[in-house]
Amino acid sequence: MAFNELVRNLGGDHPQVVPITVLVAILCLCLVIGHLLEENRWVNESITAILVGCLSGILILLGSKGKSSHILRFNEELFFMYLLPPIIFNAGFQVKKKQFFQNFFTIMLFGVVGVFISVFVITAGSWWLFPKLSFDGLTVRDYLAIGTIFSSTDTVCTLQVLHQDETPLLYSLVFGEGVVNDATSVVLFNAVQKLDVSRLDSQTALHIIGDFCYLFSTSTALGIATGLLTSYFLKTLYFGRHSSVREIALMVLMAYLSYMLAELLELSGILTVFFCGILMSHYAWHNVTEHSRVTTRHVFSMMSFVAETFIFLYVGMDALDLEKWKMSTLRRADRLSSITFKHQVIIWWAGLMRGAVSIALAFKQFTHSGVTWDGVNATMITNTNIVVLFTTLVFGFLTKPLIRHLLPHGGANNRLSREPTISKDDQTLPLLSTQESATTNLLRAKDSLSMLIERPVHTIHSYWRKFDDTYMRPIFGGSNSNR
Amino acid sequence: MAFNELVRNLGGDHPQVVPITVLVAILCLCLVIGHLLEENRWVNESITAILVGCLSGILILLGSKGKSSHILRFNEELFFMYLLPPIIFNAGFQVKKKQFFQNFFTIMLFGVVGVFISVFVITAGSWWLFPKLSFDGLTVRDYLAIGTIFSSTDTVCTLQVLHQDETPLLYSLVFGEGVVNDATSVVLFNAVQKLDVSRLDSQTALHIIGDFCYLFSTSTALGIATGLLTSYFLKTLYFGRHSSVREIALMVLMAYLSYMLAELLELSGILTVFFCGILMSHYAWHNVTEHSRVTTRHVFSMMSFVAETFIFLYVGMDALDLEKWKMSTLRRADRLSSITFKHQVIIWWAGLMRGAVSIALAFKQFTHSGVTWDGVNATMITNTNIVVLFTTLVFGFLTKPLIRHLLPHGGANNRLSREPTISKDDQTLPLLSTQESATTNLLRAKDSLSMLIERPVHTIHSYWRKFDDTYMRPIFGGSNSNR
Numbered sequence: 001m002a003f004n005e006l007v008r009n010l011g012g013d014h015p016q017v018v019p020i021t022v023l024v025a026i027l028c029l030c031l032v033i034g035h036l037l038e039e040n041r042w043v044n045e046s047i048t049a050i051l052v053g054c055l056s057g058i059l060i061l062l063g064s065k066g067k068s069s070h071i072l073r074f075n076e077e078l079f080f081m082y083l084l085p086p087i088i089f090n091a092g093f094q095v096k097k098k099q100f101f102q103n104f105f106t107i108m109l110f111g112v113v114g115v116f117i118s119v120f121v122i123t124a125g126s127w128w129l130f131p132k133l134s135f136d137g138l139t140v141r142d143y144l145a146i147g148t149i150f151s152s153t154d155t156v157c158t159l160q161v162l163h164q165d166e167t168p169l170l171y172s173l174v175f176g177e178g179v180v181n182d183a184t185s186v187v188l189f190n191a192v193q194k195l196d197v198s199r200l201d202s203q204t205a206l207h208i209i210g211d212f213c214y215l216f217s218t219s220t221a222l223g224i225a226t227g228l229l230t231s232y233f234l235k236t237l238y239f240g241r242h243s244s245v246r247e248i249a250l251m252v253l254m255a256y257l258s259y260m261l262a263e264l265l266e267l268s269g270i271l272t273v274f275f276c277g278i279l280m281s282h283y284a285w286h287n288v289t290e291h292s293r294v295t296t297r298h299v300f301s302m303m304s305f306v307a308e309t310f311i312f313l314y315v316g317m318d319a320l321d322l323e324k325w326k327m328s329t330l331r332r333a334d335r336l337s338s339i340t341f342k343h344q345v346i347i348w349w350a351g352l353m354r355g356a357v358s359i360a361l362a363f364k365q366f367t368h369s370g371v372t373w374d375g376v377n378a379t380m381i382t383n384t385n386i387v388v389l390f391t392t393l394v395f396g397f398l399t400k401p402l403i404r405h406l407l408p409h410g411g412a413n414n415r416l417s418r419e420p421t422i423s424k425d426d427q428t429l430p431l432l433s434t435q436e437s438a439t440t441n442l443l444r445a446k447d448s449l450s451m452l453i454e455r456p457v458h459t460i461h462s463y464w465r466k467f468d469d470t471y472m473r474p475i476f477g478g479s480n481s482n483r
Numbered sequence: 484m485a486f487n488e489l490v491r492n493l494g495g496d497h498p499q500v501v502p503i504t505v506l507v508a509i510l511c512l513c514l515v516i517g518h519l520l521e522e523n524r525w526v527n528e529s530i531t532a533i534l535v536g537c538l539s540g541i542l543i544l545l546g547s548k549g550k551s552s553h554i555l556r557f558n559e560e561l562f563f564m565y566l567l568p569p570i571i572f573n574a575g576f577q578v579k580k581k582q583f584f585q586n587f588f589t590i591m592l593f594g595v596v597g598v599f600i601s602v603f604v605i606t607a608g609s610w611w612l613f614p615k616l617s618f619d620g621l622t623v624r625d626y627l628a629i630g631t632i633f634s635s636t637d638t639v640c641t642l643q644v645l646h647q648d649e650t651p652l653l654y655s656l657v658f659g660e661g662v663v664n665d666a667t668s669v670v671l672f673n674a675v676q677k678l679d680v681s682r683l684d685s686q687t688a689l690h691i692i693g694d695f696c697y698l699f700s701t702s703t704a705l706g707i708a709t710g711l712l713t714s715y716f717l718k719t720l721y722f723g724r725h726s727s728v729r730e731i732a733l734m735v736l737m738a739y740l741s742y743m744l745a746e747l748l749e750l751s752g753i754l755t756v757f758f759c760g761i762l763m764s765h766y767a768w769h770n771v772t773e774h775s776r777v778t779t780r781h782v783f784s785m786m787s788f789v790a791e792t793f794i795f796l797y798v799g800m801d802a803l804d805l806e807k808w809k810m811s812t813l814r815r816a817d818r819l820s821s822i823t824f825k826h827q828v829i830i831w832w833a834g835l836m837r838g839a840v841s842i843a844l845a846f847k848q849f850t851h852s853g854v855t856w857d858g859v860n861a862t863m864i865t866n867t868n869i870v871v872l873f874t875t876l877v878f879g880f881l882t883k884p885l886i887r888h889l890l891p892h893g894g895a896n897n898r899l900s901r902e903p904t905i906s907k908d909d910q911t912l913p914l915l916s917t918q919e920s921a922t923t924n925l926l927r928a929k930d931s932l933s934m935l936i937e938r939p940v941h942t943i944h945s946y947w948r949k950f951d952d953t954y955m956r957p958i959f960g961g962s963n964s965n966r
Contacts, residue, residue, distance in 0.1 A: 016560065016564065017564070017743060017746050017747050018747065020564070020743055021740065021743040021744060021746075021747050024736055024739055024740045024743060025740055027736055028733060028736050028737060028740060031729050031732055031733050031736070032716065032720065032733075034729070035720055035722055035725060035729055036720070038725045077499065081499065081500070081503070233515065237515065237518055237519070239518050242518060242521045244781055245781060245784045245785045245788050246514050246517070246518055246788070248781055248782075248785045249514055249785050249788055249789050250511060250514050250515075252785070252789075253507055253510055253511050253514070253789070254511060256507055257504065257507045257508055257511060260500060260503055260504040260507060261504060263500050263504075264500050264501065264504050291777055291781060292781070294774055294777045294778060295777060295778045295781040295782060295785075298727055298728060298731055298774060298775070298778040299731075299778060299782050299785075301728045302728050302731045302732050302735070302778075302782075305728050305729070305732055306732050306735075306736070
């Protein structure tokens with residue numbers, strides 16, 4: 001009571017002041033703790049954020065005498081409009097393009113086909129399993145939504161323990177798969193939302209796939225167009241002549257604009273801003289002053305880092321949202337008491353790390369602007385949270401030791417058991433130099449049968465290089481050094 | 484109609500998508516136009532933003548067939564919580580500390596005493612003038628509020644044509660006065676808001692002054708404490724060891740935290756974040772890696788730049804808010820038609836450049852969350868907008884030629900007619916070197932009678948230097964080079 005009054009008095013005219021102050025303070029705390037635990041082999045930033053979030057949730061809960069555990073309600077808009085864009089843009093901006101495009105087919109295979117399979121399996125599985133657990137009241141659309149929600153894996157966690165410089169191939173595979181996967185999930189989720197569930201036939205599947213291809217290509221095109229436009233402006237007008245500030249501002253704003261435009265046109269903002277990031281790092285970044293280069297690289301990382309920490313912090317705080325738990329428990333009390341254990345099965349079965357995108361999609365499906373009063377929906381949100389928490393904590397804890405164990409020399413002997421010997425060369429060579437990469441590729445091709453599929457990619461790459469040098473660079477700029 | 488429908492359709496689930504997209508696109512446009520006009524001697528960034536804002540306002544007005552000119556309603560919360568902090572923090576971070584503190588007394592004289600005089604004159608003046616113009620319906624508190632609103636000058640515009648390196652003294656005077664003035668206005672405005680207007684006596688004035696001193700000292704102390712804490716953390720933990728990103732994030736978050744804490748405790752966030760900026764640039768900035776230094780300097784400038792442009796853009800767009808104008812006109816139609824001309828007198832009399840802080844304070848006083856249905860209040864908002872528009876455009880246009888005319892060699896022969904000869908030395912010398920500055924100060928003292936008051940400041944400065952070197956730097960870090 002006293003706490004609530006205090007909060008009300010302190011807030012004054014602006015009700016947002018208190019939650020923002022608390023969140024910023026906790027974010028600072030996370031940064032410091034994350035830094036202190038940096039050398040610890042079990043813990044990573046996401047886990048720190050989740051645990052700190054839980055702890056602050058408990059403190060607030062005690063302070064407010066069990067009234068509200070999360071000061072700032074999870075806001076799907078906040079997530080999709082402000083937190084997600086910097087993360088994905090930075091991903092595109094920092095990814096090693098060569099590695100990414102050389103493994104493009106593999107990535108698409110895992111990212112797109114994998115998600116389609118996953119959605120099918122999870123939807124069918126929950127359709128079969130949920131009624132058996134006496135957990136019903138869900139519509140066809142809800143089952144399909146569950147499929148897409150749990151098909152979006154979260155690679156943020158894994159990437160925090162993988163290092164791009166130590167394990168470039170593994171990194172680009174895991175990472176690229178993650179982005180494509182996220183995008184596919186969001187696209188599928190939107191397709192499911194618009195689906196006419198009363199008429200489900202074989203045409204529907206074709207329709208979804210057609211929709212997906214359309215969205216994928218237009219989103220990518222929009223991202224590429226924005227990236228090229230920015231590069232062209234930066235090259236032609238040469239902003240750095242007067243001030244570096246304007247260049248940096250233009251890059252940040254154009255990146256955000258690409259995302260918002262995609263959302264406005266109901267495309268996949270994630271894909272758009274990802275490709276915008278790739279194009280910007282390939283062309284635009286080389287057209288600005290040295291200071292702007294250093295700044296943009298760090299700013300994009302910083303924004304992405306803060307957004308990620310914020311999301312995990314929220315997941316931790318929301319775990320203590322008593323209202324949702326109570327509603328879930330009420331429901332459970334009506335049925336068998338063993339349902340809690342059976343729910344665990346779903347959690348286990350839902351498998352690998354699920355992250356912020358899952359949470360956001362779940363909120364989008366099961367709540368109206370972050371609030372729900374329905375027992376079924378509350379249970380779904382709680383379950384999503386459990387899955388995210390559990391997978392992040394358990395797999396997060398295990399990933400670092402796992403990688404250390406499997407890749408004792410920090411090499412790229414990855415879990416896909418590809419490329420056992422090449423990785424070490426890759427490490428010592430400058431990644432974007434031409435000749436060494438060619439040798440590496442030859443070695444790589446000889447080494448493994450599966451590498452043969454990358455041969456055509458390599459040819460495509462050399463054609464692209466010629467095209468890039470002849471037509472693109474004179475217009476849009478780009479690095480002059482070896483690549 | 485068609486436009487509105489389009490907007491509604493496009494917006495989809497997120498009503499914010501359309502306004503944000505439009506605003507970001509217009510911001511980009513402003514950047515490009517501002518860059519192209521950089522060498523033009525009449526136009527500066529603020530004027531560009533206002534004109535572009537007006538133009539887009541007209542386009543949106545035509546598109547929506549006269550329905551709404553401003554897509555995003557001016558939000559006092561948005562301004563005070565997100566746009567103002569980066570501007571003021573950057574101001575503190577980039578200000579030349581030595582110049583600022585050497586002229587501290589002068590600045591305080593202009594900033595504090597000036598505002599008190601200005602508030603008194605404007606309040607008394609409007610009390611006398613408004614009823615004569617048949618414009619009544621305002622309370623005592625409204626008159627006092629008008630006094631504080633129009634006492635907050637906007638130095639952003641002037642600073643865009645003054646250059647810190649060309650005219651260091653003038654810059655630090657104008658700028659320092661601006662910050663202290665802004666802070667004083669906000670403090671006074673808050674004092675007026677809390678005032679018990681039913682009992683106005685001689686005690687009230689003393690009470691306001693006492694309040695002001697308390698707020699001024701506690702706000703400053705909070706800013707200094709946060710700055711020192713950040714420096715201490717950065718020095719002790721040495722974040723750069725693992726990642727520059729964490730250092731940058733910590734600086735940004737702690738700066739914002741200081742502002743929010745001040746708002747939470749009902750202090751002056753402006754003063755707090757300004758002093759936090761000064762402390763951070765003096766200690767914290769020297770404790771981070773080279774890359775972080777480049778990045779933070781540019782990031783703070785960039786955020787401040789974007790926030791400023793955004794504010795001026797809004798002022799331009801809001802100038803076409805038909806609803807407010809209609810309400811003002813209705814009121815006018817009731818009275819004499821000559822009132823429009825008489826209103827012009829107020830505008831002229833209100834004088835020099837008023838800026839974003841005025842607008843924000845006016846909205847705070849006369850609206851409830853950006854919306855007003857009362858004719859009197861709408862008139863006040865419109866008038867404030869007129870004053871800001873007019874002064875920014877006219878004085879903005881004139882400042883650059885004026886400075887060119889008065890300071891033909893780019894020296895510091897400023898309009899206060901102080902320091903006619905020293906400025907050129909000042910220009911060529913490194914600003915923070917010890918010996919030359921001493922000579923400069925001696926010359927300065929000889930040169931002008933008014934300079935004599937700065938002599939004790941210089942002595943204070945040397946004591947401060949000793950204290951800083953002996954006690955502060957070992958704990959909080961700082962530059963090792965000459966200063």
